[in-house]
Amino acid sequence: MKKLILIPAILGIFFSVDEFYRIRREKPPESILYVPKGKYVKVMVMNFREIVADYLLARALVYFGAHFYEKAFPYKWLYNLFDAATTVDPFNREAFMMGARLLTVRDVHLSIKLLKKGMKYHSNYWKFPEMVGFIYFFYLKDPAKAAIWYDKASRLPGHPPYVPSLASKFYTEAGKYRAAIRVLYNFYITTKDKRLKAIFKKDIERLQKRLMEVER
Amino acid sequence: MILEIENVKKTYKGKKKVEALKGISLSLKTGEIFGFVGPNGAGKTTLIKIIAGILRPDSGKVSIMGKSPFSPEGKRLRGFLPENPQTFRNLTGREFLNFCANVLGKPKETDRLLKMVGLEDAADRKIKEYSKGMLQRIMLAQSLIGDPPLLVYDEPLSGLDPIGRKEVKEIIKELKNQGKTVFFSSHIIEDVEELVDRAAIINEGRKIKVLELGKPANFTVRYFIEGKLFTEKVNREKLWEKIFYIRENGEIYEIKPTEIQLEELLNEGNN
Amino acid sequence: MKETINLSIGIFNEYFRDKIFYFIFSLSLLLLLSSFILQEMVVGEPGKVFKDMALNGITLFAVAVPVFITSQMISNQIQRKSIYLILSFPFSYSSIITAHLLAALYIIFISIVSYGLLAFALILPFEVWVLPIIIHAFLSLFLGLLLSSWAILFSSVTTTTLSALSTFIIYMVGSTFQTALEYSQQSGNPMYFVLKIIGYIVPNTTVFDLKPELIYRLNFSKSILWLAPIYSISAAIVLIAISSFILSRREL
Ligand SMILES: Nc1ncnc2c1ncn2[C@@H]1O[C@H](COP(=O)(O)OP(=O)(O)OP(=O)(O)O)[C@@H](O)[C@H]1O
Numbered sequence: 001m002k003k004l005i006l007i008p009a010i011l012g013i014f015f016s017v018d019e020f021y022r023i024r025r026e027k028p029p030e031s032i033l034y035v036p037k038g039k040y041v042k043v044m045v046m047n048f049r050e051i052v053a054d055y056l057l058a059r060a061l062v063y064f065g066a067h068f069y070e071k072a073f074p075y076k077w078l079y080n081l082f083d084a085a086t087t088v089d090p091f092n093r094e095a096f097m098m099g100a101r102l103l104t105v106r107d108v109h110l111s112i113k114l115l116k117k118g119m120k121y122h123s124n125y126w127k128f129p130e131m132v133g134f135i136y137f138f139y140l141k142d143p144a145k146a147a148i149w150y151d152k153a154s155r156l157p158g159h160p161p162y163v164p165s166l167a168s169k170f171y172t173e174a175g176k177y178r179a180a181i182r183v184l185y186n187f188y189i190t191t192k193d194k195r196l197k198a199i200f201k202k203d204i205e206r207l208q209k210r211l212m213e214v215e216r
Numbered sequence: 217m218i219l220e221i222e223n224v225k226k227t228y229k230g231k232k233k234v235e236a237l238k239g240i241s242l243s244l245k246t247g248e249i250f251g252f253v254g255p256n257g258a259g260k261t262t263l264i265k266i267i268a269g270i271l272r273p274d275s276g277k278v279s280i281m282g283k284s285p286f287s288p289e290g291k292r293l294r295g296f297l298p299e300n301p302q303t304f305r306n307l308t309g310r311e312f313l314n315f316c317a318n319v320l321g322k323p324k325e326t327d328r329l330l331k332m333v334g335l336e337d338a339a340d341r342k343i344k345e346y347s348k349g350m351l352q353r354i355m356l357a358q359s360l361i362g363d364p365p366l367l368v369y370d371e372p373l374s375g376l377d378p379i380g381r382k383e384v385k386e387i388i389k390e391l392k393n394q395g396k397t398v399f400f401s402s403h404i405i406e407d408v409e410e411l412v413d414r415a416a417i418i419n420e421g422r423k424i425k426v427l428e429l430g431k432p433a434n435f436t437v438r439y440f441i442e443g444k445l446f447t448e449k450v451n452r453e454k455l456w457e458k459i460f461y462i463r464e465n466g467e468i469y470e471i472k473p474t475e476i477q478l479e480e481l482l483n484e485g486n487n
Numbered sequence: 488m489k490e491t492i493n494l495s496i497g498i499f500n501e502y503f504r505d506k507i508f509y510f511i512f513s514l515s516l517l518l519l520l521s522s523f524i525l526q527e528m529v530v531g532e533p534g535k536v537f538k539d540m541a542l543n544g545i546t547l548f549a550v551a552v553p554v555f556i557t558s559q560m561i562s563n564q565i566q567r568k569s570i571y572l573i574l575s576f577p578f579s580y581s582s583i584i585t586a587h588l589l590a591a592l593y594i595i596f597i598s599i600v601s602y603g604l605l606a607f608a609l610i611l612p613f614e615v616w617v618l619p620i621i622i623h624a625f626l627s628l629f630l631g632l633l634l635s636s637w638a639i640l641f642s643s644v645t646t647t648t649l650s651a652l653s654t655f656i657i658y659m660v661g662s663t664f665q666t667a668l669e670y671s672q673q674s675g676n677p678m679y680f681v682l683k684i685i686g687y688i689v690p691n692t693t694v695f696d697l698k699p700e701l702i703y704r705l706n707f708s709k710s711i712l713w714l715a716p717i718y719s720i721s722a723a724i725v726l727i728a729i730s731s732f733i734l735s736r737r738e739l
């Protein structure tokens with residue numbers, strides 16, 4: 001009597017195993033291994049910083065690619081990856097820029113955070129404040145703040161002429177004519193390009209007129 | 217007859233075949249204490265496991281009041297104490313007895329049993345903290361759950377100190393007074409002599425003889441004749457004759473039943 | 488049946504109070520603690536470390552209880568000779584085996600539930616994460632039943648060490664089985680059919696593991712939720728029958 005229960009049991013095994021063979025399972029898109037935080041990695045990697053940083057960057061890019069179209073895009077994790085990569089190797093300026101650009105897709109404040117971190121290591125690099133300025137202007141629609149950052153960029157060596165001109169443009173938009181003139185004037189006296197000097201001189205005169213009109 | 221064993225044979229089929237029982241027959245009367253005596257390896261435990269329904273014999277028949285010892289009914293008719301008892305270690309004595317009663321579907325008489333085996337004080341301690349004697353006693357208590365008429369004990373006295381032995385002996389005597397039938401094994405004949413009504417002697421899987429231990433068969437008589445001490449073994453029938461003879465010629469010093477020597481009995485069996 | 492359950496409760500008490508259980512319990516606490524440390528040390532999605540630890544800890548119990556506790560149940564009692572008392576009780580061999588298996592199941596259930604609650608509380612600051620834990624706990628319970636049935640079988644056949652080892656091996660084999668099947672399928676070799684037949688015997692433990700689906704919110708076939716229990720209960724019945732047959736044949 002008791003042994004009869006074996007029959008449904010054996011059938012149950014065959015049935016369920018057959019079904020298991022039929023079931024297809026989705027694979028997770030990209031298995032995420034844990035990535036240690038930058039400050040801990042830094043202790044661990046010793047002299048192989050660059051390699052590890054490159055590896056972390058690569059991981060970040062793969063991760064970005066895999067998750068780009070997802071709604072619940074875990075951008076914080078992306079930030080952490082770039083944070084780790086740039087902590088391990090802060091001399092790779094491109095890493096800051098790349099991270100900042102990718103992060104603008106979801107959260108520009110994280111981009112700004114990463115760029116500010118970059119400025120600590122590269123205080124003479126004009127591209128970081130320029131990018132922050134661009135973010136304030138383009139994404140956050142805040143010309144006043146954008147102007148301040150372009151202004152900062154325009155004081156650093158190697159910046160192209162559009163930087164001071166944009167700084168003055170944003171100052172003008174924000175109604176700060178004196179600051180706008182000052183930026184242009186600084187560029188006017190430092191540049192050796194005659195053609196540029198002529199263009200800037202015109203701009204300064206135009207702004208001075210506006211300023212006098214406003215002050216009257 | 218409460219327990220009947222007919223021509224039971226058992227061969228262990230391990231790597232080496234061991235003929236543990238070569239045809240044993242016994243029968244127990246209700247209310248007697250029956251000893252089962254033999255040296256190490258005689259097959260005592262093997263037979264007791266068969267009676268307890270743990271091990272199947274190759275051939276032969278065992279019945280407890282007409283029931284098979286392997287049937288649930290048969291198992292409910294006997295209490296069992298294994299050799300070198302071991303059991304759950306993390307239960308307390310009280311929990312263990314309650315558990316056994318529960319499992320067997322018998323009424324809980326935990327307090328009465330604890331009192332009977334003298335474990336009231338240790339009832340709430342874990343069994344793993346028990347001494348060997350205490351373990352033996354809690355297992356004795358377990359065998360009494362549900363008041364079975366037949367009790368099968370494998371070496372209930374082994375491994376105990378003199379006080380422990382005395383306590384267990386008292387319990388067995390008490391069980392006899394309650395009208396239970398006790399079947400127990402031992403390899404020490406003195407223990408058996410003190411407790412039992414009848415005993416079977418077995419060796420190498422064969423029954424050698426059944427002794428009636430109520431009346432001693434031989435007496436050792438020590439006496440002085442003309443200042444010299446003599447020791448002599450005298451048969452029961454010749455005892456009075458000998459006593460009269462000594463009284464005429466000398467002085468009686470001591471008369472006592474002769475201790476049965478297991479070796480002698482075993483030699484008898486071999487011859 | 489009532490007797491079997493009574494028996495299983497006694498066995499459960501015996502093992503639940505054993506040190507080995509506390510060992511596993513402290514192991515799980517250690518796991519949770521280390522998830523705090525890990526959370527601090529690695530970059531990852533918020534709470535993912537805790538989610539991983541929650542599900543993996545539950546699996547740990549479903550595997551460790553069979554390997555360390557169930558596999559010892561019969562063999563240890565045979566070694567200690569404490570099995571004679573239970574064998575002398577008026578039960579069939581199959582109810583004795585079933586009672587042990589039930590006791591193991593209680594232990595797995597209690598440990599999974601308590602660990603699951605703890606893990607739930609840890610994840611709460613990040614997310615209300617209930618259903619995945621419940622689904623995983625449910626499947627893990629049946630994984631535990633399946634592995635315990637194997638453990639009981641080994642336990643009735645061999646010594647304590649060997650049966651623990653065998654249980655672990657069967658788990659390892661079972662958890663790599665799916666991968667082997669997939670690889671052989673891709674290369675289209677005859678091994679695939681051999682493996683498929685072996686699959687009726689070897690437990691495919693991957694089936695009980697929906698961790699990736701649950702953590703990454705992927706779709707999974709809901710039929711697993713009733714197929715896995717059918718599989719593990721059927722296998723348990725067959726394994727109980729085999730174990731009790733073997734135990735009844737052993738000359739103890
Ligand atoms: N499980 C077993 N497998 C194989 N042989 C066994 C087994 N149990 C006992 N034997 C053998 O059977 C014979 C009888 O053993 P048994 O245990 O019945 O003796 P015993 O009279 O109880 O001895 P003791 O006084 O030492 O307890 C012995 O030779 C023993 O080696």
Ligand SMILES: [Mg+2]
Pocket residue numbers: 260261262299370
């Ligand atoms: Mg013995």
